Amino acid sequence: MGMPVSIHLRGPDVRGAAAEQAVAAAYAELVRLDALFSTYRPDSSISRRRRGEVTSEPDDPVLAEVEQLCAVASERTDGTFTAWLPDADGVLRYDPTGLVKGWAVDRAAGTLTGLPFTAWSVNAGGDVLVGRHAHVRPEGADAAPWRVGVEDPRDRSRMVAVVPLVEGAVATSGTAARGAHLFDPIAERMVERTGSTTVVADTLLWADVWATALFVGGERAREAFSRNAPGAQTFAA
Amino acid sequence: MRRIALWGLVTVTVLVLMFSYHTSTSSRFAPSQAAVAAREPVVSPPPAMDSGRFDGDAIVTRFGVVQVRITVDDGRMTSAEALQVPNRDRHDYLINERAVPILNGEAVRSQSADVDLVSGATLTSHAYAESLQSAIDKANG
Numbered sequence: 001m002g003m004p005v006s007i008h009l010r011g012p013d014v015r016g017a018a019a020e021q022a023v024a025a026a027y028a029e030l031v032r033l034d035a036l037f038s039t040y041r042p043d044s045s046i047s048r049r050r051r052g053e054v055t056s057e058p059d060d061p062v063l064a065e066v067e068q069l070c071a072v073a074s075e076r077t078d079g080t081f082t083a084w085l086p087d088a089d090g091v092l093r094y095d096p097t098g099l100v101k102g103w104a105v106d107r108a109a110g111t112l113t114g115l116p117f118t119a120w121s122v123n124a125g126g127d128v129l130v131g132r133h134a135h136v137r138p139e140g141a142d143a144a145p146w147r148v149g150v151e152d153p154r155d156r157s158r159m160v161a162v163v164p165l166v167e168g169a170v171a172t173s174g175t176a177a178r179g180a181h182l183f184d185p186i187a188e189r190m191v192e193r194t195g196s197t198t199v200v201a202d203t204l205l206w207a208d209v210w211a212t213a214l215f216v217g218g219e220r221a222r223e224a225f226s227r228n229a230p231g232a233q234t235f236a237a
Numbered sequence: 238m239r240r241i242a243l244w245g246l247v248t249v250t251v252l253v254l255m256f257s258y259h260t261s262t263s264s265r266f267a268p269s270q271a272a273v274a275a276r277e278p279v280v281s282p283p284p285a286m287d288s289g290r291f292d293g294d295a296i297v298t299r300f301g302v303v304q305v306r307i308t309v310d311d312g313r314m315t316s317a318e319a320l321q322v323p324n325r326d327r328h329d330y331l332i333n334e335r336a337v338p339i340l341n342g343e344a345v346r347s348q349s350a351d352v353d354l355v356s357g358a359t360l361t362s363h364a365y366a367e368s369l370q371s372a373i374d375k376a377n378g
Contacts, residue, residue, distance in 0.1 A: 008353065008354070121353065123354045123356075126355065126356050126357040127356065128356050146353045148353065148354050148355070148356055149354070149356070150355075150356050150357070151355060151357035163356075171356065172356045172357055198356065
């Protein structure tokens with residue numbers, strides 16, 4: 001996945017052994033999932049799958065889980081999200097990376113929710129997930145929500161918004177950083193428009209999926225969003 | 238990084254450097270190397286990393302060349318800077334003014350002005366990660 005991941009904690013014992021273990025476990029899970037899904041490693045399960053190879057070893061069950069989630073995501077977004085992306089030769093190949101990113105962080109952060117009295121946040125290459133232990137005091141410094149800035153895609157030294165978040169995810173999709181790299185499966189071409197779309201949702205899986213779908217999918221995606229994403233919010237920049 | 242200190246409660250940033258780095262031939266970047274630090278969250282790789290400066294491979298992308306140089310002091314990576322970045326036109330230049338410092342900052346420590354975290358479109362940069370990985374591999378000898 002190739003992106004920096006930082007974990008932030010706020011609580012009475014963030015330097016203690018429990019915190020260290022929880023964070024190490026979160027990273028261990030991310031490393032494990034990255035190995036499974038890395039398309040840069042020719043020997044990874046996903047690379048073999050993309051080449052259509054059949055192996056005698058049973059696949060890790062998460063591979064099937066992700067495949068199913070990709071199908072659900074495509075359906076829920078009315079086709080504007082897809083895990084079938086054109087490779088260098090324009091051939092559509094199974095590439096769940098866009099969904100795996102948020103899904104992996106949701107899974108890995110599970111270890112952090114168990115830290116007593118502790119609020120936590122994860123920033124995975126611009127995708128943010130925050131949460132807290134059930135017993136964080138409602139008042140005081142720990143109660144403060146995480147202030148999540150959203151970059152102005154036309155001037156990344158500025159923010160267009162700050163989302164104060166106690167629990168949930170913020171994902172932003174756009175072409176600012178790398179040029180036209182998002183694929184519109186309905187129009188079947190790469191999206192070249194500027195700007196970005198931000199989604200705030202309960203999980204990073206769905207914040208990510210919807211941010212991508214809304215950025216490439218226009219009206220069709222917005223209609224699907226209004227029907228199928230209760231509680232989530234979106235804005236464009 | 239906003240530090241909140243109130244009755245002994247602090248914000249701690251734990252930083253690991255690009256978890257996909259385990260894909261390198263070096264198996265020494267195990268997740269347990271993630272360092273917990275209040276003031277200077279920095280990855281602490283095992284002391285086997287040589288001191289000095291190491292330039293990663295120059296990675297060619299559609300938009301130009303990306304190359305990263307790291308500085309290692311006493312077994313710790315203290316800085317990561319981009320030597321070459323795509324700079325085709327003004328739009329690229331504006332992006333690079335901000336984008337590369339963010340990536341450089343993330344590589345060493347995580348910080349932000351009035352916000353705790355920043356959500357932006359695709360801070361992923363495979364080329365940057367690739368070059369940085371190769372620099373780390375060189376430092377590991």
